[in-house]
Amino acid sequence: MKNLLFLLVLIPTASFAAEEKSELDIKGILQGLMPIYEDLHQNPELSFKEQKTAELFAAELKKSGFQTTTNFGGFGVVAILKNNSGPTVMLRTDLDALPITEETGLSFSSKQKQKSSQKSEVGVMHACGHDLHITNMIGVAKVLSQNKTRWHGTLIIIGQPAEEMGAGARLMLAAGLFKQFPKPDFALALHVESNESVGKVRLLSGPVTANVDTIDITMHGRGGHGANPHETIDPIPMTSELVLALQTLISREKDPSDPAVLTVGSFHSGSKHNIISSSAQLLLTVRSFSKETRAKILDGIRRKAKSIADSYQAPAPEVTITGEPVPSVVNDAKLVERLRPVFIKIVGEKNVLGGRPSMVGEDFSRYGLEGVPSLMFTLGTLSESRLEKYKKTGSIPSLHSSAYFPSAAESLPVGIALMAESAITLFNN
Numbered sequence: 001m002k003n004l005l006f007l008l009v010l011i012p013t014a015s016f017a018a019e020e021k022s023e024l025d026i027k028g029i030l031q032g033l034m035p036i037y038e039d040l041h042q043n044p045e046l047s048f049k050e051q052k053t054a055e056l057f058a059a060e061l062k063k064s065g066f067q068t069t070t071n072f073g074g075f076g077v078v079a080i081l082k083n084n085s086g087p088t089v090m091l092r093t094d095l096d097a098l099p100i101t102e103e104t105g106l107s108f109s110s111k112q113k114q115k116s117s118q119k120s121e122v123g124v125m126h127a128c129g130h131d132l133h134i135t136n137m138i139g140v141a142k143v144l145s146q147n148k149t150r151w152h153g154t155l156i157i158i159g160q161p162a163e164e165m166g167a168g169a170r171l172m173l174a175a176g177l178f179k180q181f182p183k184p185d186f187a188l189a190l191h192v193e194s195n196e197s198v199g200k201v202r203l204l205s206g207p208v209t210a211n212v213d214t215i216d217i218t219m220h221g222r223g224g225h226g227a228n229p230h231e232t233i234d235p236i237p238m239t240s241e242l243v244l245a246l247q248t249l250i251s252r253e254k255d256p257s258d259p260a261v262l263t264v265g266s267f268h269s270g271s272k273h274n275i276i277s278s279s280a281q282l283l284l285t286v287r288s289f290s291k292e293t294r295a296k297i298l299d300g301i302r303r304k305a306k307s308i309a310d311s312y313q314a315p316a317p318e319v320t321i322t323g324e325p326v327p328s329v330v331n332d333a334k335l336v337e338r339l340r341p342v343f344i345k346i347v348g349e350k351n352v353l354g355g356r357p358s359m360v361g362e363d364f365s366r367y368g369l370e371g372v373p374s375l376m377f378t379l380g381t382l383s384e385s386r387l388e389k390y391k392k393t394g395s396i397p398s399l400h401s402s403a404y405f406p407s408a409a410e411s412l413p414v415g416i417a418l419m420a421e422s423a424i425t426l427f428n429n
Ligand SMILES: [Zn+2]
Pocket: 128, 164, 399, 400
């Protein structure tokens, strides 16, 4: 690995220090980044509504000398910095926030409300840390633009909308991301982690997140009086049987060494004590890793629904995949091994965590599926003092919780160093 840039990382935690390896001062940049972070945190926007966030992001990248294209596949931003000939590296941040009312108690808490897809007004919050991802990327753009002597090639930074809906990557690709702009040789992204301390990073080879499928089931019966069930087909016992039968797809039908989960998140039927309703609705999420297990579970759901309806002499059920299926993120093994030494240099070997993939979904997978070797790593975001405090209370707020927020000032230098160092390594090899 030649020409590796070591960035100055000053982390205000006792357990982590990488100052001796550094050449460049991220601390100077950090002071300018914190107001941007607080602005983003205070002004989150829901998926498909990230207009102001995208404008801010594009404006900051322009200041760093990038050529920017906005409104690309929704409110997507594509920013390019060409620096002689060399590899093309794409770095991705997401832009959107969640329909959650913030309860962090931060002085710069979000008070924003937006109309959700259900048309009602909801509180909006960056509960998945995408505000930190955006700020981190603005920092990376600054560092790389200020150090053009250290790398050569084409740097593409994208601000991707609608990650939380699993749609943004598909929309940017459909708009011609890899046709209108150079197709990258590598793609990198990071995601915050809610229960690890600052300075810890997770670097996995192979699957990182799960395939996600969202399924609606309607079981049809025949309604009537609660006093006369023999004249009806009661959908409630029928659908209850289905709920239990669905779990046997996980426990009895799929290979136990290939993880998957099926959750019935909603079961709705009926309106009154003495009325047997005519139908019942289930809303499911299914998470898997392999194609085979995914297909097996989806087929099994249809089969179980139909056979249980048949056994009650009920009409055929409706089983529909709704929402956007999100494919599993799979980290390119060669890319992981190429960048592992960079991670070790920056945070130290013991802080580069392994572990198991997560059952959450992330549409960063779609860039990899286009044949671009890709890598997503996760970044610990809790200061030591906060981690200690949470441990005493027995619970740590998770991502998508109204109480989650990253320790931004501490996390950003690590995230910026890791992303910028990784990009430089890929440009120079
Ligand atoms: Zn999320």
